[in-house]
Amino acid sequence: MRKSxxxxxEGELLFSAIVLGLLAFALVWAAVQPRExxxxxxxxxxxxxxxxxxxxxxxxxxxxxxxxxxxxxVPLLLSIAVLYHLDRRSAFWQVIWAILGLGSALAVVAFxxxxxxxxxxxxxxxxxxxxxxxxxxxxxxxxYGARSWLVVGPVRFQPSEPAxxxxxxxxxxxxxxxxELLMVRGWRVGILTLPHPAYFGPLVLVLLLAxxxxxxxxxxxxxxxxxxxxxxxxxxxxxxxxYLFLGLVALAGGGFVGYRFFDHVRARIDVWLNPWAQAGGxxxxxxxxxxxxxxxxILGAGFGQGQAQLIPAVTTDLTxxxxxxxxxxxxxxxxxALYLILTERGFRAALAANDDFSAxxxxxxxxxxxxxSLVILGGALRLIPLTGLTLPLFNYGGSSLVSTLISFGxxxxxxxxxxxx
Amino acid sequence: xxxxxxxxxxAFVVGFSIVMLMLTNLTVFQRExxxxxxxxxxxxxxxxxxxxxxxxYARGGEVVAETKVIGGPRRYSMGWAWGPIVGYLDRRLGATxxxxxxxxxxxxxxLLWSALGFxxxxxxxxxxxxxxxxxxxxxxxxxxxAGKKGAAVVLDPRTGAVLALASQPSxxxxxxxxxxxxxxxxxxxxxxxxxxxxxxxPGSTFKLVTAAAALSRNPDVLxxxxxxxxxxxxTGYTVHCLRAHGTLDLARALAVSCNVTFARLGLEIGNGAxxxxxxxxGFNAGLPFDLPVAVxxxxxxxxxxxxTAQRAxxxxxxxxxxxxxxxxxxxxxxxGVIMRPYLVQERRLGAWTVGKxxxxxxxxxxxxxxxxxxxxxxxEVTEHGTGQAAQLPGMKVAGKTGTAENPHGxxxxxxxxxxxxxxPRVAVAVVVENGGSGGTVAAPIARELFExxxxxxx
Ligand SMILES: [Zn+2]
Numbered sequence: 064m065r066k067s068x069x070x071x072x073e074g075e076l077l078f079s080a081i082v083l084g085l086l087a088f089a090l091v092w093a094a095v096q097p098r099e100x101x102x103x104x105x106x107x108x109x110x111x112x113x114x115x116x117x118x119x120x121x122x123x124x125x126x127x128x129x130x131x132x133x134x135x136x137v138p139l140l141l142s143i144a145v146l147y148h149l150d151r152r153s154a155f156w157q158v159i160w161a162i163l164g165l166g167s168a169l170a171v172v173a174f175x176x177x178x179x180x181x182x183x184x185x186x187x188x189x190x191x192x193x194x195x196x197x198x199x200x201x202x203x204x205x206x207y208g209a210r211s212w213l214v215v216g217p218v219r220f221q222p223s224e225p226a227x228x229x230x231x232x233x234x235x236x237x238x239x240x241x242x243e244l245l246m247v248r249g250w251r252v253g254i255l256t257l258p259h260p261a262y263f264g265p266l267v268l269v270l271l272l273a274x275x276x277x278x279x280x281x282x283x284x285x286x287x288x289x290x291x292x293x294x295x296x297x298x299x300x301x302x303x304x305x306y307l308f309l310g311l312v313a314l315a316g317g318g319f320v321g322y323r324f325f326d327h328v329r330a331r332i333d334v335w336l337n338p339w340a341q342a343g344g345x346x347x348x349x350x351x352x353x354x355x356x357x358x359x360x361i362l363g364a365g366f367g368q369g370q371a372q373l374i375p376a377v378t379t380d381l382t383x384x385x386x387x388x389x390x391x392x393x394x395x396x397x398x399x400a401l402y403l404i405l406t407e408r409g410f411r412a413a414l415a416a417n418d419d420f421s422a423x424x425x426x427x428x429x430x431x432x433x434x435x436s437l438v439i440l441g442g443a444l445r446l447i448p449l450t451g452l453t454l455p456l457f458n459y460g461g462s463s464l465v466s467t468l469i470s471f472g473x474x475x476x477x478x479x480x481x482x483x484x
Numbered sequence: 485x486x487x488x489x490x491x492x493x494x495a496f497v498v499g500f501s502i503v504m505l506m507l508t509n510l511t512v513f514q515r516e517x518x519x520x521x522x523x524x525x526x527x528x529x530x531x532x533x534x535x536x537x538x539x540x541y542a543r544g545g546e547v548v549a550e551t552k553v554i555g556g557p558r559r560y561s562m563g564w565a566w567g568p569i570v571g572y573l574d575r576r577l578g579a580t581x582x583x584x585x586x587x588x589x590x591x592x593x594x595l596l597w598s599a600l601g602f603x604x605x606x607x608x609x610x611x612x613x614x615x616x617x618x619x620x621x622x623x624x625x626x627x628x629x630a631g632k633k634g635a636a637v638v639l640d641p642r643t644g645a646v647l648a649l650a651s652q653p654s655x656x657x658x659x660x661x662x663x664x665x666x667x668x669x670x671x672x673x674x675x676x677x678x679x680x681x682x683x684x685x686p687g688s689t690f691k692l693v694t695a696a697a698a699l700s701r702n703p704d705v706l707x708x709x710x711x712x713x714x715x716x717x718x719t720g721y722t723v724h725c726l727r728a729h730g731t732l733d734l735a736r737a738l739a740v741s742c743n744v745t746f747a748r749l750g751l752e753i754g755n756g757a758x759x760x761x762x763x764x765x766g767f768n769a770g771l772p773f774d775l776p777v778a779v780x781x782x783x784x785x786x787x788x789x790x791x792t793a794q795r796a797x798x799x800x801x802x803x804x805x806x807x808x809x810x811x812x813x814x815x816x817x818x819x820g821v822i823m824r825p826y827l828v829q830e831r832r833l834g835a836w837t838v839g840k841x842x843x844x845x846x847x848x849x850x851x852x853x854x855x856x857x858x859x860x861x862x863x864e865v866t867e868h869g870t871g872q873a874a875q876l877p878g879m880k881v882a883g884k885t886g887t888a889e890n891p892h893g894x895x896x897x898x899x900x901x902x903x904x905x906x907x908p909r910v911a912v913a914v915v916v917e918n919g920g921s922g923g924t925v926a927a928p929i930a931r932e933l934f935e936x937x938x939x940x941x942x
C-alpha cells in the first residue's frame with residue numbers, strides 16, 4: 064500500500080495550484096484600493112495549510128488519491144482572491160474556515176481507522192443530523208428569507224451543512240444492510256411495484272421529516288439537496304427503475320405542492336420563469352447574475368475589474384457570477400471542469416471501496432458535492448430556480464466550507480482503502 | 485452497484501455539460517442582446533472607469549459632449565438643444581441616446597473587440613463621434629418647437645445624413661440627474677424622443693404614398709378627371725372634405741388635399757397595394773438608425789371599404805414616426821431611392837479617423853418617373869395649394885401638409901417636403917401635436933428650417 068515516490072504528483076500539482084492562487088491574488092490585490100500589504104497573509108496562510116496537509120498525507124503513508132488535494136486547492140485559493148475583491152471581511156473569515164476545515168479533514172484521515180468502522184454508528188448520525196436541523200427551528204435566525212442559521216457570538220453557522228454530511232453517512236448505513244430487502248416487492252400498483260413498506264417505510268418517514276423541517280425553515284435548496292442525495296444513494300444501493308420513476312414523481316409532486324401552498328416557493332419559481340418582468344424587484348438578483356456572467360464574454364473583464372457588487376448576496380450565493388464576469392467563459396469553463404473532475408475522483412474512490420457501506424458513503428458524499436454545485440450553478444444561469452445554496456469550496460460560508468472539506472477527508476480515506484491503483 | 489455508480493457519474497457529466505453549454509450560450513451567443521437590455525443600464529454606465537470617454541461633436545466641430553479626465557463628469561455645453569440626440573449618461577440612471585447606442589465606441593471598446601469578450605478598453609481613450617447634425621440648425625429646430633409638443637427631422641436626401649433631429653418638450657443632458665424627479669413625473673413625456681419614437685397618424689401627408697401607389701400601377705390617374713361632391717358615404721365611414729371641390733385633376737386634388745378623391749383612389753387600388761407601397765417606403769419594418777426607432781405601421785389584411793378609404797388618407801390605423809415621413813420625402817426627392825439615415829459622420833481616435841459612414845441605399849420606394857411626377861405635384865401644393873406658407877423666395881419647394889385627426893383633441897399639424905424641387909438638398913418632416921392645421925402651423929416651421937438648412941448643405 065505504501066507509495067515510495069512520496070506523493071510527488073500531489074506535490075507538483077499542489078505547487079502549481081498555489082502559484083496560480085497567488086498570481087490571482089496578486090492581480091486582485093493590485094486592482095483594489097487601498098492596498099493592504101498584510102492581506103498577503105490570507106493566501107499565504109491557506110497555501111501553507113495546504114502544503115502542510117500534503118506533508119501530513121505523505122507521513123501517513125497512505126496511498127490516498129493524489130489529485131484530490133490539488134483539485135481542492137484551486138477553488139479554495141481562487142475564492143480567497145475573489146472574496147478579497149468583493150468583501151475583505153469575508154475573505155478573512157474564509158481563511159480561518161479553510162484552515163479549520165483542512166485540519167478537520169486531516170483528522171478524519173489520520174485518526175479514523177477506516178470508513179467502514181463508522182457503519183454501526185449510523186443511527187447516531189441520523190439523530191444528530193435531525194437534531195441539528197431542529198435546532199434552527201428553536202434558535203434559528205432568518206437570513207435572506209431562510210430561517211436556517213445559528214448565531215454564536217460573531218460566528219454564523221448553518222447547521223444544515225454538517226447535517227447533510229451526517230445524513231449521507233446515515234443513509235449509507237441504513238441502505239448497506241438492507242440492499243437485498245429493498246429489492247423485495249411489496250404492493251403492486253398497476254405496472255409499478257412498490258417496495259415492501261416494512262423496509263422502505265422508515266426511510267421515507269425520515270426523509271419526509273427532514274423535508275418538513277426544511278420547508279418550515281424556508282430553505283428550499285437544502286430540501287432539494289436532501290431529496291437528491293436520497294435518490295442518488297437509493298439508486299446505487301437498490302437499482303430499480305421504478306424507484307427512480309417514483310422519485311421523479313415525488314419531486315414533481317413536491318414542486319407542485321410547494322408552488323401551490325408556499326409563497327416563498329412560488330415567488331422563486333415565478334422569478335425563474337420570467338426574471339425580466341421583475342428585473343428591478345424580486346428578479347433583480349437573478350437578472351444581475353445573468354448579466355454579470357454574460358458581461359464577462361470569452362476572456363472576461365480581468366481580475367478585480369468586474370462589477371459584481373451589483374449582485375445581491377454575491378459572496379455567499381453568487382461568487383461564481385463574479386468569477387465568470389472577471390475571467391469570462393475561459394475561467395468559468397475551467398472552474399466547472401474542475402468540479403467535474405473532483406466529482407470523478409469521488410466516484411473513483413467509491414468504486415474502489417471494499418464494502419457496500421464505504422462505497423455508499425463515497426457515492427453519497429460525492430453526489431452531495433456534485434448536486435450542490437449543479438443546483439447553484441444552474442440557479443445562477445437560470446437553468447433551474449435559484450436557491451440559497453453555496454458553491455462548495457468557492458463561496459463564502461464557514462459551515463459549508465468545513466463540511467465540504469471533511470467530506471473530502473472521508474473520500475481521501477476511502478481512496479486509500481481500496482486495492483492499490 | 486458498480487454499474488449504477490457509473491451511470492450516476494454519467495448523469496452528473498450530463499449535468500455539468502449542460503451548465504457549460506449554458507455558459508457558452510450566455511457569454512457568446514446572447515451577449516449582444518443582454519448587454520443592450522434596459523435592465524443592464526447600470527453596468528453599462530459604469531464601463532467608463534477604465535478609459536477616457538470619447539467626445540461628441542457637431543458637424544462643424546462644436547463640442548456637444550466631452551469628458552476631461554478618466555472617470556470624470558460628462559459635460560454637455562449646448563445641452564438643452566441636444567437631448568433628443570445624445571440622450572444622457574448618468575451613473576444612477578444609465579444611458580440613452582447616442583451615449584447608449586455608441587457606448588462601446590465611446591468607451592474605447594470597438595464592437596469586434598468586445599464581441600470577442602475583451603472587456604478592457606483597447607485604448608486608454610474612447611473614440612470621438614463627429615455628427616452630421618448642424619449645431620445652428622439643431623438649436624433653431626428646438627427653438628421653433630419650444631413650448632409646443634412636436635418633432636422635426638431635417639436630412640440630406642442625397643446621403644441620408646441627418647442635419648437636425650428635434651423633439652419637444654425635451655431635457656438638458658447636463659442636469660437630467662438633478663431634474664430627474666420632475667422629468668420622470670412630467671406628463672408631457674420629455675424623455676420620449678418624438679422624432680424617432682413618436683407614432684402619429686400621418687393624415688394627408690400619407691396621400692403621397694397613395695398617389696405613388698396609384699401612379700405606379702396606373703399612370704393614367706394623372707390625366708383623369710375626378711369629381712368631389714364634398715363627401716363620400718361608405719359602409720361604416722363617411723369621408724369628408726372641407727368643402728365640395730367639384731371637378732378636379734390629380735395635381736389639384738393633392739394641392740387642395742381632397743379626401744374624397746384620394747379615398748376613391750385608395751379603394752380603386754385596394755388595401756394590399758397601399759400596404760405594399762407603404763412597406764416599400766419603410767413602413768412595417770425596423771429602421772436601421774443610430775437611435776432606437778419605433779416601427780411605423782400600415783395594417784395588412786382585408787379590411788372593409790370604409791377602413792381602406794380611411795387609410796388611403798392617412799387616418800384609421802396608419803401610424804408613422806416623423807423620421808419615417810422625412811425619409812418618404814427624401815425618397816421622393818432622391819428619385820425614389822431612400823438613403824439609410826445616419827447621425828454619426830465619423831469616428832475618430834485622436835487625430836485618426838477610425839470609421840467613416842458611407843451613404844448607402846435603404847430602399848427603392850418608387851420608380852424615378854413616379855418620383856418626378858410626385859415632385860411636380862408637390863410643387864403645385866406649395867405654389868397654389870395648402871403648403872403656401874413654406875414658399876421660399878427664388879426657389880421651388882415641394883411639400884405636402886397634413887392635418888391628422890386624432891382622439892386626443894385638436895388635429896396634429898404635419899408638413900413634409902424638400903427643397904429645391906429641381907435639385908433637392910434638404911428634406912424635412914415637421915409635426916406639432918394638436919397644433920391644428922398643417923398649412924398654418926407646421927409649414928411655416930418647415931420654411932424656417934429650409935432657410936437655415938440650405939445654408940448648411942450646398
Ligand atoms: Zn374634396
